[in-house]
Amino acid sequence: MxxxxxxxxxxxxxxxxxxxxxxxxxxxxxxxxxxxxxxxxxxxxxxxxxxxxxxxxxxxxxxxxxxxxxxxxxxVPRLSPEQRADLLRLRLMLETGVIGAAAERRSEADLADLSEENTGMRAAAERGDTAAFLAANLRFHRGLAAAARIHFLEALLDPLWMRLGPVVRDQTPDRANMLRTAEYHDAILRGLLRRDGAAARAALEADVLDGAPALTGALLPGASPAPQD
Amino acid sequence: MxxxxxxxxxxxxxxxxxxxxxxxxxxxxxxxxxxxxxxxxxxxxxxxxxxxxxxxxxxxxxxxxxxxxxxxxxxVPRLSPEQRADLLRLRLMLETGVIGAAAERRSEADLADLSEENTGMRAAAERGDTAAFLAANLRFHRGLAAAARIHFLEALLDPLWMRLGPVVRDQTPDRANMLRTAEYHDAILRGLLRRDGAAARAALEADVLDGAPALTGALLPGASPAPQD
DNA sequence: TTATCGAAACTGTTATAACAAATCCCCCGG
DNA sequence: CCGGGGGATTTGTTATAACAGTTTCGATAA
Known part of the structure; x- marks a missing residue:
């Protein structure tokens, strides 16, 4: 490497x-x-x-x-289930809101980096290394945001990740979860490759919502926060 | 008062x-x-x-x-037109993303406060007091976000407003612009009153986009950043 | 007149020390 | 054995002072 x-x-x-x-x-x-x-x-x-x-x-x-x-x-703050749900909701809102831009603007290098990150994540998942898995997952999503090339976006997302870190910490995803995450990421990458923002967004939403119940205690009412009522 | x-x-x-x-x-x-x-x-x-x-x-x-x-x-940072456009895009994304929740959760007191704020803003507009107008506009939008009752939302929006302040400063909207803003706000309020999130969102989007050209130098490609491709 | 060099004034950074408030813990009384 | 009280300790806050880097401005030379 x-x-x-x-x-x-x-x-x-x-x-x-x-x-x-x-x-x-x-x-x-x-x-x-x-x-x-x-x-x-x-x-x-x-x-x-x-x-x-x-x-x-x-x-x-x-x-x-x-x-x-x-x-x-x-x-480091203790978050209530409601707070954790809102945190995820906001992250989903921002990430889905900019993935269209990512699909348009992503470079070949972005694709390569993200792809490599995901193979690393899958490897960690298969070997059961949750720490490495979570770290790779974080890098993948931050790379996704970076590919959108929107100023100030990291400044909005990073604080959310900082709050999410301690939440994710005391939660041990099983191997099936982790492998499913890798699948979602593959789907996202396929969307980005074809510059199909809608497909990438759908996969991204599925990715985030899949992990949500474990993090929030099965909260999160509506799937997408506000696409169209 | x-x-x-x-x-x-x-x-x-x-x-x-x-x-x-x-x-x-x-x-x-x-x-x-x-x-x-x-x-x-x-x-x-x-x-x-x-x-x-x-x-x-x-x-x-x-x-x-x-x-x-x-x-x-x-x-205090000097922002490029692209940065200003992204700033507005992110603000629009967040505000439209949560106004559905605001429509559902808004209390009577929220409505009263926002309504009062808007009449004050309209008064400032008619009297040509742009400073008071801008201050009231800021309070209105922050109140809107508060009505959504989403944790951490202010923490995301406030920094955007802080960056927007210096941009708005050296820009003098004419009376017509200001009065139009008050109309948009009325439409938003009607949407909130009827708990019609979609209507409120449409009015909000129009509100933000109306002022956008003056702030960004006629940037802002697609209207909504990413509802559906 | 203009360009350049150098010194002086200014910038934020960091450590130390004094301070006030909150916390902790032990001892005493029940 | 349990509950309070009080002092010692630990906490973050702030000011002062010494420091290193940058900027700026004036004098000098071309």
């Missing part, structure tokens, strides 16, 4: 390095809901002073990825 | 007070695109040290409402 990203190369101010690291941890589900993140502990762990981690935590709070407790200590 | 919000009551940490103030200034279009916001100037203006304003500016940056210049000074 070629080195696509050798290493993000810890560049820029410390608070941004901390921010990137914590963001990635959040999205990857390395933090549990309800977990508290004390300033001094993190600072010590990273070998910096309080200020950079304080900056990073505050930014994450304003993104909604963390919440402040009564004592102002940052905590 | 009854005192709905006597005063947000400067509560909480300083950095949050600063954040709220700057956010409001951004959304209201009190800052111009390209304007730089030096730490020490703002700190002196508000009578605090650097740290609280630094925190606030950093949070705004991570929301995308500000961008850091080469010298790390924060600046």
């Amino acid at each position: 070629p080195d696509r990203k050798p290493d993000p190369a810890p560049t820029g101010p410390l608070h941004e390095q901390v921010f990137r690291r914590l963001s990635a941890d959040l999205m990857a589900g390395r933090f549990a809901a309800g977990q508290k993140l004390p300033l001094r502990a993190l600072a010590a762990e990273m070998g910096t002073s309080l200020m950079p981690v304080r900056d990073a935590l505050q930014r994450l709070e304003s993104l909604g990825a963390l919440v402040g407790t009564a004592g102002r200590t940052m905590m | 009854p005192d709905r919000k006597p005063d947000p009551a400067p509560t909480g940490p300083l950095h949050e007070q600063v954040f709220r103030r700057l956010s409001a200034d951004l959304m209201a279009g009190r800052f111009a695109a390209g304007q730089k916001l030096p730490l020490r100037a703002l700190a002196a203006e508000m009578g605090t040290s650097l740290m609280p304003v630094r925190d606030a500016l950093q949070r705004l940056e991570s929301l995308g409402a500000l961008v850091g210049t080469a010298g790390r000074t924060m600046m």
